[in-house]
Amino acid sequence: MATSKGTHDEPPASPYSDLPEVVSDDILPSYDAVLRNDLLNQTTAVRDDGRVDVDLNSRLCRTLSRFIPDAKTPLPESEEAPPPQYYAELGGSAVLPSRYLVKLNIVIQVVGSRGDVQPFVALGNELQKHGHRVRIATHNVFDSFVRDAGLEFYPIGGNPSELMAYMVRNPGLIPSLKTLRGGEIQKKREMVAEMLDGCWNSCLEPDPVSGRPFVADAIIANPPSFAHVHCAQAMKIPVHLMFTMPWTSTKAFSHPLANLKFSEKAGMDPETANYVSYSVVEWLTWQGLGDVINDWRKTIDLEPVPLSEGPLLAETLKIPFTYCWSPALVGKPKDWPSYIDVCGFFFREPPNYTPPPDLADFLAQGPPPIYIGFGSIVIDDPEGMTRTLVEAVRRTGVRAIISKGWSNLGGVEEKNVLFLGDCPHEWLFSHVTAVFHHGGAGTTACGLLNGRPTTIVPFFGDQPFWGEMVAASGAGPYPIPQKQLNVQNLSEAIQFCLTPEAAHAAAGLASRMKSESGVETAVRSFHANLPLENLQCDILSGQPAVWVCKRGKRTIKLSKMAGGVLFQHLKVDPKKIYINETKTIRIIHRRWDPVTGTTSAMIGTSTDMAKATADIVRKPMLVYQQRKAAKDALVQTGRSLGTGSQHGTMPPGDASHGRGCMSTAGALASASASGVGGFFKSYGRGFYLDIPMAVTEGFRAVPELYGERVPEHEPVQDWQSGARVAGTNFVRGMSGGLTDLVVQPYKGGKEGGALGAAKGVGKGLLGMASKTASAAVGIVAYPGHGIYQSVRTLVKSGVRLRIISARRQEGDYLVQNPGNVPIDVPFILSEFGYLCQKDSEREPPISHDKV
Missing domain, CATH: 3.40.50.2000 (Glycogen Phosphorylase B;)
Structure with missing residues (x-):
């Protein structure tokens, strides 16, 4: 369903033609306002609601559109299924x-x-x-x-x-x-x-x-x-x-x-x-x-x-x-x-709630009221909002419960209005006839689950979206942006929500929503996407593996508890275990072509060098300001305590004064040296790592520009993987580049005759130039990047050590406080010994009834 609003005035065949199929025709609204255009088209047309104007004719939008997947191009098999x-x-x-x-x-x-x-x-x-x-x-x-x-x-x-x-x-x-x-x-x-x-x-x-x-x-x-x-x-x-x-x-x-x-x-x-x-x-x-x-x-x-x-x-x-x-x-x-x-909305179990006397009395004194509330929204003019709400209630002759919310609405006496503090919506919405609120997803879901016609007064974020979806279903009128809210349109919205058509539409939605299991389905979705094959401990099934222990060519995955037992019994040296990477996330800097790739790398390097140059002056100034602020605070403290000279300062000839000056000078020099070091670091990384890598990856990506698939290489994580990738890229680039001179004209001629063969010659020449260039520069770029990653792993180890320490701490805690499941220490030791044996030496373990 396409939903972009254009400048042309020709209306669509039906304002509801693009609605999801789950919305049936018999519950669509008869509200005149929705007939101006497709409701979903208006998702992108409401003004003063916090949306950002997106000019589709801008250079940015036209550039981004080139990367949109073509609907005619089949998705990879993994995504097509x-x-x-x-x-x-x-x-x-x-x-x-x-x-x-x-x-x-x-x-x-x-x-x-x-x-x-x-x-x-x-x-x-x-x-x-x-x-x-x-x-x-x-x-x-x-x-x-x-x-x-x-x-x-x-x-x-x-x-x-x-x-x-x-x-x-x-x-x-x-x-x-x-x-x-x-x-x-x-x-x-x-x-x-x-x-x-x-x-x-x-x-x-x-x-x-x-x-x-x-x-x-x-x-x-x-x-x-x-x-x-x-x-x-x-x-x-x-x-x-x-x-x-x-x-x-x-x-x-x-x-x-x-x-x-x-x-x-x-x-x-x-x-x-x-x-x-x-x-x-x-x-x-x-x-x-x-x-x-x-x-x-x-x-x-x-x-x-x-x-x-x-x-x-x-x-x-x-x-x-x-x-x-x-x-x-x-x-x-x-x-x-x-x-x-x-998956569906998330609903919690209805709370055990007993209404306060004023709420119980109000509900018992007349017909069911409507609910109005804006929850966590902080309104600039709560008094004006209160007057608008009360007047609309008075004009339509309904009874209303108005939630005070974070804006603390209220302060107006009206016999048919009750201003209410905190109250669970799950209970309250079953006792009202309609709900009027800001359009938070949770509040919207709760109202619709109870079959209550809904009017949304959106303030920001996803609230206009949900207002339009409710209106599209017929369960409420078109949303009223908060800046446009007045007595007249709120009164009309109240009257619409009290119609039989709105009640019927809301009841239909409630019936379908009650057949859903949003939370349960979400949990199943979460479980289904977990990497189970790499997540489970090899000794204690049911516990996640956080450690990897290597014994020869064998890799054993251990949980926190299993690791804690083995550490205590000296079966495993804590210094010789590794963090189990249950899910590895690698952010790759993709290069689309050599021109833009190299240009962006040079701009990035120049920016880093300029920032480092400014730090040569900026950092000493910050140090001086910090030292001066600390000295002023010390002087102020001395005045309050009555120490120091008559003016609260240190004597000029005091030794500590001289030492302080020397200390400040040293700190300023150190800060300036840090800026100089940052300059050479940016220069070295840019011209010896980032730019060569950008050139290599940019040339490697060129065949994608004319439709050829470029194979991915393994991630460069250390000097070994860098060397492997460099060798593979060199062989693949040189052989592929020379082969293209023959293969591309042949393929082109077979598919398009003489014109196709001519295009193939061009592709072959371009492929040879780009692939051989990538192969040649990559011999230096990939190993250099790999060495950098190896050094960085050694230097940047603070967070890794913190994770290791926290996991060991939890493992020790679990061993000392096993809870309801006793720890079978002999089994853990026996199973670990069994897993460490070579296949030819293995004997059956004590028991396979794992904890």
Whole structure:
């Protein structure tokens, strides 16, 4: 379903022709506003809702469109195959074990409001049923909310109320001038940096309350947490993304945050425009936060992500993705591969709730009321919003429960209105006739599950998207952007939600949603994408392998507990074990051709050298300012204590004063030398590593420009793999280049006659030049890169040692506190000895009944 709005005025045959097939014709709305154009087209046409205008005729969009997969080109076999049974869109019926085979430590990283956290609480509880240990890492204010649900909690910092207030003031990707002048951008960047650190610590820090060690075996995250892929790369563990709004490129509909400016001049069809919108939004996001993320990556011993790879990193790496919305609203696009799933909304078990007396009395005094609330949204003018809501309720003659929310709405006396504090939606929505809210995915899902007609007043993010999806289903009117909300349109929306047609549509959606099992399906999707073959301990089945022990040519995978027992009994030297890479993530700097590849490498090198040159002056200035601030603080302290000279300063002739001057001079010289060192480091890496590698990879990629498949080489991780890749590339390049002189004209002539043969001659000459050039330069580039990686691994070992230490600490804890499962030490020792034996010397172990 293509959904790009154009400048031409010709209406489509039907405003509902492109709706998902799951929406039947008998529940479509009769609301006049939706007849202006295709509802899904309007996903990209609403103004003042935070979406960024995307000019499809711009140079960036036209460039990005060249990388869009052609619908006529068949996908690779791995992506063309239909999704397996457990990806069934309406609940699935795959036969999987009731409890997963391997019990993992799972950290769930979530950034957002309570509505963003709550679905993951439900997910965490479901994961616990499979024997997993689950920790939710999110903002500090949700500590009790998470722990009360029986889950572990780790604080990552960040203030969700400040984030919500910022998003209301700046609903799009581009902040307002007022925000720029107020310094809020820098505050947000600092908050993101704090949350990145918090997410990393959540992977291997003990529980803040109990002190019980915890090291993550897998990561689940929502995309705005930003740290997910990078933490998984450093930890070498699987990562799975889950979200409530479209975040993966598709031709079916545009990015919810993109407002496409479509015209015939763009020369781009609507489906391609939709696909491009995801790249544009990701590029804008990376422009704002890419440097913050890369600075943080250095602290966990990871190299910066190249500019060309950062925006669509999760898609490039094919990270498994589960979308937690109902397929009854939005079906899975056909161009999403099998590792991306749409599973249904996440619902937790209904809480045991007893309403307070004022709520119980209000419900009993008249007909069921409507619900109005904006949850975690922080509104600039809560008094004005309250007056608008109350007047619309009075005008329509309904009774209403208005949630105070984070904006603390209220302060107006009205007999038919009750201002309510915190109350679980699962209980409350079963006692109202309709719901009016901001359009958070969780609140939307809860209202529809209860069969309540819904009106959405979107503020930012995915809220307009969900408003339009609800309207498309007929369960509510077209959404009212918060800046356009007034008494008149809210009154009309209330009247629409009370119609039999809206009630019938909402009831139909509720019936289908109740047949789904969103949380259970999401857990099956998570399990199905785990690398089970590399995840399980060879001794204790059901425990994840975190260590690799080598005995001759044999590799033995060990869990934390098994490793702890073997360490205690001196069967394994802790210095001779390795981290088990259950999932290796490698971010490759792709080069499309030698010109752009070499140019970007030279620009990057020049930028690094310029930055290092500035550091020669900047770093000493920072050191001087820090020393001066420290001295001023010392002087102030001396004044408050009445020490020092009459003016609170040190005597000029004091020896310590001289030593302080010498110390400052030395620190300034050291800081300046650091800048000089950085200059030569940037120069050396650029001209001896990055540029030769860019030339090699650029020439190697040339045959792809005329349709030839270029084989991938193994990752260069050390000097050995660098030498192997250089040799393979040399042989392949030289032989392939010479062969092309004959093969390409022959193939061209066979397929296209004389003209095809002429083209083949051109391809052959180009192939010979590019392949031999790549082979020649690669003899130096690949080994050089491999040596650099080997040296870097030796020097950058702090994070690796921290991971090893944390895993050993948890292993020792598990040995000392085995819980309900006693440790069979003789079995572990016997099984390890059995695995260490050569095949010819093996005898049957004591028992194969593994713990």
